[in-house]
Structure formats: C-alpha cells, structure tokens
Amino acid sequence: MARRTKAEAEETRRGLLDAAERIFHAKGVATTSLEEIAAEAGVTRGAVYWHFANKADLFMALFDDAPLIHDDLLAPLALSEHPDPLALVEELAIGALTLLAGDARRQRIYTILTLCEYRDEFGVVLQRTLETMDRAHAQFASAFAEADRRGILAPSWPHGTAAAAFQWLLHGLIVDWLKFGRRFDLVERGSSVIRAQFQAYRHRCVPAGIPVLAPA
C-alpha cells in the first residue's frame, strides 16, 4: 500500500477509532491488542502507530469527540430558564435515557468508560470523567436550588441532597442496564423511577385519607 489522500487518511483514522470502540466494548480494553484493532479496521499495526502513539493514546482519542451522557443532559440545562426546574431536569433525564437507548455508539462508549480499569496512562480519562460528574452535580444542584427558591422542592430535600440522590440514581440505573447486558427496558423502567423520584421531590404531597383543607 502507499500514501492515500488526506481525506482517505482521515477515513482510516475514523475506521480505527470505530474498530477500537467495537472491540473494546466486545472484549474489554486490557485484553485487546493493537493487532486486533488494525485487523478489524482492515489495516495493519503500521496504520495504528501512524495515527496514534500507542494504545492509551488511541483510547483517549476515543473520548475526545464521543457523545457523553452528561453532556446530553447538561447542554440544554445550562441555557434554559425554565419556570419549573424540576420538570426540566426530569424531562431532560428521560430524554437522555431515550437517546442512549436508541444509540448503540453511545452505549458502547459509556460501557467502555464505566467498565474499564483506569490505571496508569488511562487515568486521564478518569480525571476527565470526574470533572464532568462534578460539573453535572453543580448544574443539578443549582437547578434544585432554584426549585427550592420557587417553593417547588419539598422541604425535606436540601437541594444538594436532592441533586446527589438524582445523580446517583441515574448513574446506578444506567450502569445496571449497561453492565448486565441491557436486560430491561431502559426508557420504560427508567422513566417510571424518575417520575416517582421527581414526584417525591415536589412538596405538594398529601397524606392519604386526610383532607388537606378541612371544612371550617
């Protein structure tokens, strides 16, 4: 083989990233060799070492332009000025689940991200994940704080606590779904739990059988 066009070179680079994504997801990052990735992409290891320094570099390049779940959630949240922040976050969360459920690439990326062993050079990705999570938490906490100011959030939920509960719930749900082979309907089960959770966040909850406003 010989030199290709810049466009063709970019194709093989993309092909390598796609191949890595599929194989990393199928059999784990640690056990995959660059030879396998090259073969899956229809090239040799020479191409891999041309485009990437090594496996860690290829691994990190995977996430440079990959769609992350928290970004799906946070981008609309940041700019929006909704009258009911709780309803907004609720809808955004369900939207993110729907998006994830229908996008195999997002599923693979997020599975690799949450299920691989972050050590040594790979630790950079862990660091970036942590920063994303922290940004997400700040955003959520601010939304819940705004809901609190507007009297929508139940008094039993400090906004930081509510945000943490929401984030852990969402993450636990997604990890469960991805890790154990998507054995339940993500959108259906996820939605029902999220709906119930946000109903619990609101403070217009009424004890059953007892009239709120007894006749004077």
Add this chain to the structure above:
Amino acid sequence: MARRTKAEAEETRRGLLDAAERIFHAKGVATTSLEEIAAEAGVTRGAVYWHFANKADLFMALFDDAPLIHDDLLAPLALSEHPDPLALVEELAIGALTLLAGDARRQRIYTILTLCEYRDEFGVVLQRTLETMDRAHAQFASAFAEADRRGILAPSWPHGTAAAAFQWLLHGLIVDWLKFGRRFDLVERGSSVIRAQFQAYRHRCVPAGIPVLAPA
C-alpha cells in the same frame, strides 16, 4: 524450600489471596502478573500455580469467601420481621455504609468487583454478581411490598419502583465513592441522602404551611 505443613500451606494460600487483593486494587486486574502477586506474598509463581490453576481461578477464589455489600444488607433483612420494613431497610443500608467505610478489605473487594473488566473466564463473577443483585432486588421489593400493605409506603411509590430506586441510588453512591478515590464522607453524605429518600418513601408527608387537621 520444601513441603510445609497443611496449616502453613493454607497460610500461603491466604497470603496469595491477600496479595492479589491488594495488587488488583492498586493497579488493576488486567495489568498485574502472577509474578507480582507471588512476590508480594513472598513466594514464587510455583506457589501460585500449586494453589490455583491460573489467574482467572485466583481471581474467582478471591470472591468465594469475600464479604459482599449486598450480603451485609440482606442477611439481617431476610430473617427479621420488623413492624416498619422501611425503617429496617433504612437502618440496614446505613449500617452497611458504615461497615464499608471502616473496612479496607471490603472496599478493595468491591472496588475490584465493580471496576474490573468482566470478560471470558471472568464472566462467571459477573454472572454471580447479577444473581446477587437480583436476589437483593427481590428482598427489597418484598420489604417495600410489606410496607405498602401496612400503609407506610406513599401511594406514589409502587413497591417495585421504590425498590429499584433505592438499589440504584445505593449502588450509584457506593460506586461514586469507590471509583473516585473516596473523596467524600461515605457515611455522612450517604446517610443524609438515604434518610431523605426514605422520608420520601413514607406517606405521612405534609404540605408546608397547611395544617393537617384543621380545627373543625
């Protein structure tokens, strides 16, 4: 070296398991060689291959008698006949967090279990994890169902939904804590979120500012 007593042999076996636990936790399962484990235990690879068939066998033996979080939670739940199942689960969850926070071995085991790549021969552990999670869910769901029958659970929480939310919340919390280097106080933050969550599960929640029983 030569043959040791049965008791001494059992000691070296334990030593190998302990060494593997520490090194797996420190630098990941995939990147650790049997040589490193043997060295950490003060023996050679010969001892490793005498006691275990290979790395996968050693890996699985790690979890055969290891303390799992769900077992900490479930064992007391199964036999107990508490008048308030919600309070019981709440206390057990906080107790499990406290136990985990004070037990480095549990932390290592659970970190390895949740952060390693389950592939090939290691998949058996994933399968067993899944079964444990399912058993846990059944137990929780039954406790929430009992709470529902006794009128303790809020009507907005179907017991299956409540159980799922609790489990995902708890798992998300623990994974966050372990994965990102225990950067917050597990018991303190975890307790406050769990307390708030269980307060939301109960249906004796009252809208603020409105008297429940207005004077007739």
Add this chain to the structure above:
DNA sequence: TCCGATACATTCACGATTGTATGTATTTTT
C-alpha cells in the same frame, strides 16, 4: 516534473507472561 512529505505495510528485536516440567526437602502415611 521532480522532490520531499505522507500514509501506510512489513520486518525485526526485545521484554513480559504464561504454562509446564522438573527438582527437592519435608511431611504424612503405612
């Protein structure tokens, strides 16, 4: 059109691990 840079393929040298085979000093058994 010619030349240097590019985009790979091919080859090679090396270390790291693995599994096994063998050696051997004890321990246990008989």
Add this chain to the structure above:
DNA sequence: AAAAATACATACAATCGTGAATGTATCGGA
C-alpha cells in the same frame, strides 16, 4: 523407617504484544 504424597522453587520453552526501524508507493507542492 521406608514410601509416597505434598508444597513449593527453579528452569525452560513458547507465545504474544509492543515499539521502532525500514521500505515504498503515492500525493501535494514548487
């Protein structure tokens, strides 16, 4: 007390993956 099994250590062969070095056909620019 001799024999057999045990609990390792040591030595060895074979594989696998990496990284770098080298080859080379083509592309883009002067």
